[in-house]
Amino acid sequence: MSVFRFKMIAILFVSFLLLAACGNDTGQQGEDTETDSNQQEDNLSYRDELNIALTAQPPTLDTAQTVSAVALDIAGNVYQQLFQLDASYEPTPVLAESYEVSEDGTAYTIYLREGVHFHNGEEMTAEDVVASMNRWLVTSSRAIALLEGASFSEIDPYTVQLDVPEATSDVLILMASQAQFPSIMPKEIIESITEENGLSEYIGTGPYKFEEWRQDQHISLVRNEDYQSLEGAPSGFTGEITTPTERLVFHFVSDHSTRIAGIQTGLYDVADTIPIDSYDQLDADDNIELLTFPGGTLTAFFNTTEGIFADEALRHAVLAALDNEEIMLASYSKPELFELAPGYLSDNHEQWSTDAGAEYYNQANPELAQQLLDEAGYNGEEITLLTTQDYNEMYTGTLVIQDQLRQIGMNVTVDTYDFPTFLETKDSRGEWDLFLASTGYQITPPQLLAVTPDWAGLDDDFVREGLANIRGAQSPEEASAAWATVQEHLYETSASTVLGHYNSVVAVRSELEDFELFEAPVVWNARIPE
Amino acid sequence: MLTYTLKRLLATLPVLFVVSVAIFLIIHITPGSPAATILGMEATSAQIEAFNEEMGYNRPLIEQYTSWVSGIVQGDFGDSLFMNQTVLGAVSQHIGPTLSLALLSQLIAIVLAIPLGILAAHKRGTILDTMLMSFSLFGMAVPNFLLALILMLILGVNLGWLPVAGYAPLSSGLINHLTTLLLPALSLGAIQAALITRMTRSAMLDVLSLHYMRAARSKGLKERTLLIKHAFRNAFLPILTVIGQTFGTLVTGAVVIETIFNIPGLGQLIINSIVRRDYVVIQGVVLIVTLIYLFINLVIDLLYGVVDPRVRLDRKE
Numbered sequence: 015m016s017v018f019r020f021k022m023i024a025i026l027f028v029s030f031l032l033l034a035a036c037g038n039d040t041g042q043q044g045e046d047t048e049t050d051s052n053q054q055e056d057n058l059s060y061r062d063e064l065n066i067a068l069t070a071q072p073p074t075l076d077t078a079q080t081v082s083a084v085a086l087d088i089a090g091n092v093y094q095q096l097f098q099l100d101a102s103y104e105p106t107p108v109l110a111e112s113y114e115v116s117e118d119g120t121a122y123t124i125y126l127r128e129g130v131h132f133h134n135g136e137e138m139t140a141e142d143v144v145a146s147m148n149r150w151l152v153t154s155s156r157a158i159a160l161l162e163g164a165s166f167s168e169i170d171p172y173t174v175q176l177d178v179p180e181a182t183s184d185v186l187i188l189m190a191s192q193a194q195f196p197s198i199m200p201k202e203i204i205e206s207i208t209e210e211n212g213l214s215e216y217i218g219t220g221p222y223k224f225e226e227w228r229q230d231q232h233i234s235l236v237r238n239e240d241y242q243s244l245e246g247a248p249s250g251f252t253g254e255i256t257t258p259t260e261r262l263v264f265h266f267v268s269d270h271s272t273r274i275a276g277i278q279t280g281l282y283d284v285a286d287t288i289p290i291d292s293y294d295q296l297d298a299d300d301n302i303e304l305l306t307f308p309g310g311t312l313t314a315f316f317n318t319t320e321g322i323f324a325d326e327a328l329r330h331a332v333l334a335a336l337d338n339e340e341i342m343l344a345s346y347s348k349p350e351l352f353e354l355a356p357g358y359l360s361d362n363h364e365q366w367s368t369d370a371g372a373e374y375y376n377q378a379n380p381e382l383a384q385q386l387l388d389e390a391g392y393n394g395e396e397i398t399l400l401t402t403q404d405y406n407e408m409y410t411g412t413l414v415i416q417d418q419l420r421q422i423g424m425n426v427t428v429d430t431y432d433f434p435t436f437l438e439t440k441d442s443r444g445e446w447d448l449f450l451a452s453t454g455y456q457i458t459p460p461q462l463l464a465v466t467p468d469w470a471g472l473d474d475d476f477v478r479e480g481l482a483n484i485r486g487a488q489s490p491e492e493a494s495a496a497w498a499t500v501q502e503h504l505y506e507t508s509a510s511t512v513l514g515h516y517n518s519v520v521a522v523r524s525e526l527e528d529f530e531l532f533e534a535p536v537v538w539n540a541r542i543p544e
Numbered sequence: 545m546l547t548y549t550l551k552r553l554l555a556t557l558p559v560l561f562v563v564s565v566a567i568f569l570i571i572h573i574t575p576g577s578p579a580a581t582i583l584g585m586e587a588t589s590a591q592i593e594a595f596n597e598e599m600g601y602n603r604p605l606i607e608q609y610t611s612w613v614s615g616i617v618q619g620d621f622g623d624s625l626f627m628n629q630t631v632l633g634a635v636s637q638h639i640g641p642t643l644s645l646a647l648l649s650q651l652i653a654i655v656l657a658i659p660l661g662i663l664a665a666h667k668r669g670t671i672l673d674t675m676l677m678s679f680s681l682f683g684m685a686v687p688n689f690l691l692a693l694i695l696m697l698i699l700g701v702n703l704g705w706l707p708v709a710g711y712a713p714l715s716s717g718l719i720n721h722l723t724t725l726l727l728p729a730l731s732l733g734a735i736q737a738a739l740i741t742r743m744t745r746s747a748m749l750d751v752l753s754l755h756y757m758r759a760a761r762s763k764g765l766k767e768r769t770l771l772i773k774h775a776f777r778n779a780f781l782p783i784l785t786v787i788g789q790t791f792g793t794l795v796t797g798a799v800v801i802e803t804i805f806n807i808p809g810l811g812q813l814i815i816n817s818i819v820r821r822d823y824v825v826i827q828g829v830v831l832i833v834t835l836i837y838l839f840i841n842l843v844i845d846l847l848y849g850v851v852d853p854r855v856r857l858d859r860k861e
Contacts, residue, residue, distance in 0.1 A: 073626055155591060214628050229627050229637060230816055231711065231808040267709060267806050271693060275701050275708040434576030434821050441589060468589055
């Protein structure tokens with residue numbers, strides 16, 4: 015009998031818990047309603063929290079070190095740079111007040127804004143800027159590659175000087191770029207970063223302060239009440255910042271269906287990287303608005319140094335065979351989510367937009383391909399395409415290419431790995447012949463992976479010289495022309511080919527106001543009326 | 545019982561050794577390094593080389609293994625590459641959600657399964673029995689991620705009764721805590737319940753067919769007393785075994801459900817660590833999970849003696 019009683023008590027207890035849990039909704043609604051009316055009375059008409067669902071937890075918030083988009087999306091609210099990009103991709107002073115360049119172009123005198131305070135209450139001065147920027151010069155792989163030998167020094171508490179070994183046209187834009195951006199932090203924090211213990215105290219000058227990082231759950235930021243905004247209409251990462259929302263919570267939600275269910279039910283207000291399969295489902299939902307923005311390119315990279323594609327003639331045969339529309343449609347499902355254009359950089363970025371090499375792009379000509387194959391003496395040697403299923407577009411695109419190449423009689427296999435293994439295998443040049451990568455847009459040509467020797471092994475003097483010409487150009491027009499010759503050369507030698515340009519999709523609740531998409535979701539002015 | 549417990553504890557050592565070697569080898573033989581993940585797609589080979597040198601990944605495997613194991617013997621499971629904390633710190637932070645979820649799921653499973661199992665045995669051969677068994681067969685056949693997505697769609701998205709994802713710790717209030725756990729716990733609990741119901745039914749049927757049950761019935765005992773006090777108590781051992789095993793699975797294997805509902809438990813910690821190639825965390829968590837599993841099994845074995853005094857754990861010398 016005692017067991018029976020125990021069971022009855024247990025059943026009653028659980029029923030109570032279940033009822034209590036179900037009843038919670040009503041309870042919370044009651045509380046919400048109360049808060050609503052209080053806030054209306056106080057004339058505070060915006061919700062105090064925005065919930066943003068990101069696909070992954072960032073590896074770090076040390077921006078100088080990472081190219082991880084989720085890290086930069088979050089950190090951009092905490093940290094600011096001397097210069098940031100406005101909506102037309104112009105580097106615009108943010109923590110800098112103004113700057114001068116010496117006649118020979120090797121010394122930049124940068125005047126700092128006075129009265130800017132870090133989140134720990136200390137004022138930002140030249141020593142903080144010098145420490146932050148000099149660390150960036152030796153930490154960011156881009157700065158190491160493109161600004162070698164540069165250094166920052168203090169002139170007075172509100173002036174710093176940047177010396178570069180030779181004059182180049184892209185110094186400011188490198189400092190203002192999003193990937194691996196140089197955050198300005200207090201000097202003592204920079205000094206506390208060691209090899210073993212990375213950055214662990216997140217103190218910047220940005221509109222939001224770091225509040226909490228719950229591993230594998232969320233990072234929350236709270237409004238920086240002492241933030242002094244720039245003036246002028248918001249434009250890109252510059253202009254006025256009003257922080258109408260008190261707290262930003264960035265949730266890490268790796269499961270796509272959970273992110274989608276979350277935005278449908280209002281658990282999240284913004285959800286990034288919406289899978290294309292769910293596009294129609296969310297598009298039909300009146301509570302949700304889908305925003306697209308130019309994301310980047312899907313590019314095919316040849317192994318030009320080892321294996322069968324070291325032969326340029328065979329690479330030309332592949333380029334002749336590729337039907338880019340078919341590849342992009344398979345990878346991105348809907349025609350409105352991609353565009354076909356041979357440029358390696360964004361067409362929105364006028365200076366670098368060019369169709370040089372267009373005659374080699376999207377030929378979709380199997381007869382020509384077959385003829386080129388015969389001329390090159392192809393004899394059924396095995397061709398290995400390297401890919402990863404972790405990025406669906408890369409995987410699907412690879413399968414379509416496999417099919418297209420098989421149709422012209424090539425013997426093609428696909429090696430599929432998870433992403434870390436894909437990256438490692440890519441560096442073993444003997445193990446693959448071609449791979450696809452979807453990569454976000456770069457701001458300047460020298461930052462492109464297609465011209466980075468370490469990426470796919472392309473080591474070409476013409477390209478190296480062309481990049482030097484771009485950086486040393488006296489005028490924007492000269493730089494544009496120099497880039498066009500490099501792009502033409504990439505197609506002429508079939509070192510790589512852009513397959514198409516994709517749009518990224520972000521879902522937001524339709525009641526969300528003043529949310530911007532520029533390179534990243536810009537949430538510091540976003541708000542939801544109560 | 546003390547000798548038995550000590551013997552069992554000693555027996556865990558070889559198991560832990562084998563698991564430690566296996567997991568260490570699997571991780572280090574698997575291609576893909578933490579360097580590529582931490583330094584990003586654009587890292588140069590020189591940077592990757594420098595990183596591996598600094599973290600000691602260039603040392604011979606046996607040297608890396610011994611240094612890892614000697615750390616563990618001293619209670620140091622190492623530090624996560626990604627999380628700025630120790631492995632034990634990461635586990636203690638992630639084990640709470642997993643335990644809460646496992647307990648609630650188990651509670652749901654037991655509360656549903658045992659009465660239904662007893663009922664099915666009692667009404668053997670009736671339509672009710674067939675219906676209950678069909679449901680439980682269906683429950684065992686449905687993968688838990690599918691049930692989770694269906695429940696999420698109905699109770700979360702369409703009806704809006706429960707949050708579709710997220711986790712509120714106990715410190716934010718019991719109600720909040722349970723609200724976020726209810727959907728995942730139902731998804732896990734319902735499936736475990738299917739298994740326990742079948743096991744309860746068959747164990748009860750075995751006992752109900754014994755002679756002493758007929759004797760008890762002919763003595764004029766009430767049916768309820770007969771079922772609960774005489775039949776269920778004697779049928780409880782195999783049911784306890786299943787409950788123990790399912791609890792072990794819940795604590796150590798709710799990986800998919802934790803991912804779907806975004807619950808920061810041990811399962812998610814393992815998955816994320818694998819994706820990031822956070823070697824030390826994967827190794828540490830697998831070892832700790834093995835320990836938990838062994839511990840649960842030990843507790844279940846010890847409970848046999850408590851539930852059924854006929855079971856003697858210590859052999860008489």
